[in-house]
Amino acid sequence: MSATLTDRPTRPRTARHGLFSLGLARIGFEIKLYFRSTDTVFFTFLFPFIMLGIFTAAFSAQGNIGTNPDGSGGISVGAYYLPGMLAAGMLLSGLQNLAIDIAGEKGDGTLKRLGGTPLSPLSYFIGKIGQVLVTGILQAVLLLIVARFAFDIALPTDPEKWLTFVWVFLLGVITCAFLGIALSAVPRSGRSASAVVIPIVLVLQFISGVYLQFNALPEWMQNVAGLFPLKWMAQGMRAVFLPDSFASQEQNGAWELGLVALALLIWLVVGLVGSRLTFRWIRKDT
Amino acid sequence: MTTTPPAVRVSRLSKSYGAFDAVTDISFDIRPGETFALLGPNGAGKSSTIEILEGYRDRSEGDVTVLGVDPQHAGLDWKARIGIVLQSSGESGNATVLEQLRHFAGLYPDPRSVDEVLAAVGLEEKAKTRIHKLSGGQQRRVDVALGIIGRPELLFLDEPTTGFDPEARHQFWDLIRTLKTEGTTILLTTHNLDEAAELSDRAGIIVGGKLIDIGAIGELGGPSARIPMVRWRDAGGVQREARTDAPARLVAQLARDLGGEPAELQVIRPSLEDIYLGLVRGHAAGSTADTHSTEVLA
Numbered sequence: 073m074s075a076t077l078t079d080r081p082t083r084p085r086t087a088r089h090g091l092f093s094l095g096l097a098r099i100g101f102e103i104k105l106y107f108r109s110t111d112t113v114f115f116t117f118l119f120p121f122i123m124l125g126i127f128t129a130a131f132s133a134q135g136n137i138g139t140n141p142d143g144s145g146g147i148s149v150g151a152y153y154l155p156g157m158l159a160a161g162m163l164l165s166g167l168q169n170l171a172i173d174i175a176g177e178k179g180d181g182t183l184k185r186l187g188g189t190p191l192s193p194l195s196y197f198i199g200k201i202g203q204v205l206v207t208g209i210l211q212a213v214l215l216l217i218v219a220r221f222a223f224d225i226a227l228p229t230d231p232e233k234w235l236t237f238v239w240v241f242l243l244g245v246i247t248c249a250f251l252g253i254a255l256s257a258v259p260r261s262g263r264s265a266s267a268v269v270i271p272i273v274l275v276l277q278f279i280s281g282v283y284l285q286f287n288a289l290p291e292w293m294q295n296v297a298g299l300f301p302l303k304w305m306a307q308g309m310r311a312v313f314l315p316d317s318f319a320s321q322e323q324n325g326a327w328e329l330g331l332v333a334l335a336l337l338i339w340l341v342v343g344l345v346g347s348r349l350t351f352r353w354i355r356k357d358t
Numbered sequence: 359m360t361t362t363p364p365a366v367r368v369s370r371l372s373k374s375y376g377a378f379d380a381v382t383d384i385s386f387d388i389r390p391g392e393t394f395a396l397l398g399p400n401g402a403g404k405s406s407t408i409e410i411l412e413g414y415r416d417r418s419e420g421d422v423t424v425l426g427v428d429p430q431h432a433g434l435d436w437k438a439r440i441g442i443v444l445q446s447s448g449e450s451g452n453a454t455v456l457e458q459l460r461h462f463a464g465l466y467p468d469p470r471s472v473d474e475v476l477a478a479v480g481l482e483e484k485a486k487t488r489i490h491k492l493s494g495g496q497q498r499r500v501d502v503a504l505g506i507i508g509r510p511e512l513l514f515l516d517e518p519t520t521g522f523d524p525e526a527r528h529q530f531w532d533l534i535r536t537l538k539t540e541g542t543t544i545l546l547t548t549h550n551l552d553e554a555a556e557l558s559d560r561a562g563i564i565v566g567g568k569l570i571d572i573g574a575i576g577e578l579g580g581p582s583a584r585i586p587m588v589r590w591r592d593a594g595g596v597q598r599e600a601r602t603d604a605p606a607r608l609v610a611q612l613a614r615d616l617g618g619e620p621a622e623l624q625v626i627r628p629s630l631e632d633i634y635l636g637l638v639r640g641h642a643a644g645s646t647a648d649t650h651s652t653e654v655l656a
Contacts, residue, residue, distance in 0.1 A: 094465065101453070101461050108452040108488075181444065185504065188412060188442035189465045190434040354414055 091195050098191075098199025103206055112173070116164045117211055120157040121218060123283070127153045128223055138318060147315065150223040155309030156282040158212055162241065163273060163302050165208035166248025170200055171255040171269045178354075179262020187353025197253070197347070204249040205242075212241060233312050236329065240308035243336045247301055250343025257350035276302045281310075287321040294323050304335040363426060365390045365512055365543040366411060371420035373406050380406040382567045383420070393534070393544040395554040395575075398564035399638060404547045405445060405516065407564065411545065412442055412514055425512055438467050441510030443501050443518050451489030455481055455500055458489060459507060466508035478533055479503045480526070494521040502530065512543045519553060531556055551631040563634065565641045579633040586627050588612075590620035597622075 106112055128150040136146030177183045186196065219225040228234065255272075259265040277283055279293050280302035286294065297303040310318065311327035319327050366388035373381040381403040388394040396404050409415040410422060413429035413436075422429060427436045453461070459476065463469035476482050479499040484492060489500055498521050505513060515534075519527045527550075534544065534557050548554055554561055555575055562572040571578055582601075588608050589599040593616065602608050605625045612620045628636070 097461070097464050101457070104457070105452045181446070184414070184444060185442075187414070188437065188440070188444070189462065189508070190438040190467070191465050192434060 091192050092198065094191060094195040095198025095202070098195055099202030099206065102199045102203035106169075106203055106207055112169060116169045117207060119164055120161040120211065120215055123160065124150065124153060124157045124215070124219070124223070127283075138315075138321075148223070148225065150219065151225040151313070152285075154215075154219050154225055155313045156306050158215060158241075158309045158313075159244070159280075159302060159306035160277055160282045161211045161215060162208060162245045162305055163248050163276065165211055166204050166245050167252040167255060168269055168273045169207070170204060170249055170252030171259075172265045174200070174253060174256035175259040175265035175269075176262040178256070179265070184354045193351060193353070197351075200253065201246065201249050204245060204252075208241075208245045228312060236308065237312045240305065240312065240329075240332060240336075243333065243340065244301065244305040244308070247336050247340040247343055248305075250340060250347050251301070252343075254343055254346025254350055257346075257352075276300055279303075281306045287323075291323075298323075298335075301336055301339040304332045308332040308336075362390055364388060364423075365392070365425060366394075366545065367421070367423045368407070368411070369421040371407065371410065371422060372418050373403070373410060373415065374418045379567055381410075381564075384564070384567075384569045385420075386562050386569065386572055388543060388545060390543055391538070391541045392560065393538055393546060393558045395546045395548060395558035395561040396564060397548070397551070397554055397561055397634060400549075402564045403567040404564055406567075408514055408516055408545065408547060412440070413437070438508060439511045441505040441508055441513045443505035443513070443515045445516040446520075451492075451497070454486050454488050455492070455503075456485040458500065459503055462504050463507050468509055469507050470509050472507070475503045475507050478506070478536075480529055495523060495526055498522060499526070499530075502533075506537065510542065512545070513537065515544060515546045515548075517548055518546070519548070519550060527553070551629070551634055555630045563637055565638050568641075570641050571637055575630065578630070579628075579637055583633045583636055584628055586625055589622070589624040589626065591622045592616075592620075 128148075131149040134149070135143070136148055137152045139146035174183075216227060220227055228237075255269060256265070259268040276297075279289065279297040280286070280300065281289070281297070282302065286297075286303070286306065289297075294303075307322065307327065308329065310322075311329055311332075319325065322328065364387040366386075368387070369385050371381055371384045372379065384403075384407060386394075396407065398404050406415065410417050411424050411429055413424075413432050416430050424432070425436065425439055429436070451458075455476070456472065459472045463472050473482075476485055479502055481496065481499055481503065484496060489497060492500065498518070502515075502518055505515070519530055522530060531553070537544065538557075544557075546554065546558055558575060560572070560574050561578060563570050563578070585601040585603055586605045587599055587601050588605050589597070590612060592598050600608060609620070609623065609625065612623075626632070
């Protein structure tokens with residue numbers, strides 16, 4: 073440490089960077105760190121790809137799903153599971169990623185350090201939400217490319233379907249991101265974060281029609297799943313990627329996109345309020 | 359007399375966690391440009407005090423202003439004027455040293471140059487290394503670099519040299535002296551009394567949540583704490599010690615009385631560490647009025 077700091081008259085301190093431009097700087101920094109974390113890349117980013125591969129490999133021999141009585145038609149196992157994997161990706165990229173990430177940052181002192189700098193919590197949130205959006209979109213696009221070219225799954229051609237995809241995706245992933253920020257307040261330490269978050273995420277995936285066919289679940293389980301956002305994200309994704317003939321297999325025999333929007337908006341408000349109420353740079357013991 | 363307002367003003371500060379009183383009725387000022395050391399045993403209330411000044415914790419009672427602002431209600435502009443080196447770092451550190459410094463520089467309105475700070479903490483060679491791959495002492499240097507990158511008017515250093523080797527510590531001291539010449543006000547906590555003596559102008563000693571002494575480094579404990587000590591073993595094998603302003607006379611008298619060399623004879627001039635330990639032990643023994651319990655000879 074050689075002492076060679078130059079002294080110069082300090083500029084007036086009043087000119088502060090905009091909250092938004094600092095938020096944008098955070099997004100870049102957050103994304104870089106996201107892809108350097110091996111755990112996150114494997115359990116959040118690549119997980120839906122792995123599950124899609126496993127389901128396709130495991131069940132393809134049983135033939136298509138939704139076939140005519142004579143065994144013709146229907147869609148491949150991969151095509152059937154694709155909407156669920158997209159919904160799971162949104163849940164993982166938003167909720168699992170941020171809940172574990174922020175609890176870890178709280179535990180290892182990152183938040184405390186940031187709390188001592190002129191970074192606004194708002195800019196920090198912009199960084200986190202931006203990281204989720206960018207990585208979530210990348211994950212969904214790659215998943216669609218893999219589905220189309222590696223698993224030979226036909227994708228919709230109707231622009232209206234893609235419009236549905238865009239709003240279900242954005243609303244769902246942003247809702248999950250805020251729920252993740254709110255949930256990050258629950259683990260008592262960064263080390264226990266995975267143990268708290270992963271079981272929640274896993275149970276939701278089993279009851280919400282991601283791993284198991286939703287219409288094969290008992291009605292009480294479908295009703296329980298209906299209280300949580302993942303069921304609605306999966307339903308929205310099925311509306312986009314499954315043939316309309318499959319709508320009759322839904323709980324009420326229709327895609328119910330209006331209800332999907334309503335349920336996700338309610339959970340978005342829950343996430344926003346929860347994030348606002350629980351987020352602290354440090355735990356203040358008073 | 360100048361009437362510059364103090365950089366830090368603490369008045370009758372108390373902090374309790376439930377029934378536990380971490381800090382009781384502490385008052386002190388830090389002048390602009392001054393380096394002030396807060397000393398005391400672990401759990402004495404140093405960290406609670408410093409975290410209240412940093413704005414991390416709310417106080418229970420009393421008044422605090424830091425750079426003219428109550429840290430409990432301070433905004434981002436205020437945070438741009440302070441620098442904080444926290445006690446421990448444990449960040450996962452997936453960013454490189456350079457990336458982390460650049461990013462933090464971007465958070466401040468008038469940061470120092472990243473290259474300059476890298477050089478000042480001696481991490482130029484490690485600029486492209488991820489922080490978690492650095493040694494503990496090197497990571498601590500990153501903490502220091504992040505604390506000064508925003509060109510703070512007031513720098514908090516909470517046990518900054520933990521894990522430093524002696525050479526790194528001396529380099530760090532040089533860096534702090536440079537910051538002092540630039541007029542940076544510094545609040546330092548340390549368990550290294552040499553460091554406190556080396557860097558600070560004044561110090562306060564906190565024991566059991568109370569400020570038991572405060573003053574210039576050369577005056578802590580009062581003149582009586584600096585009275586030399588003579589220690590020897592008497593004819594019966596009992597260890598004796600006495601404090602006197604005339605140690606040579608005492609030693610000569612001892613030699614006469616004992617008819618030869620006093621066994622295990624020592625003449626000790628108290629260091630800051632001796633004075634500090636005397637104050638802390640004196641306080642622990644419950645004698646706050648007279649902290650120097652050994653016999654004082656005229």
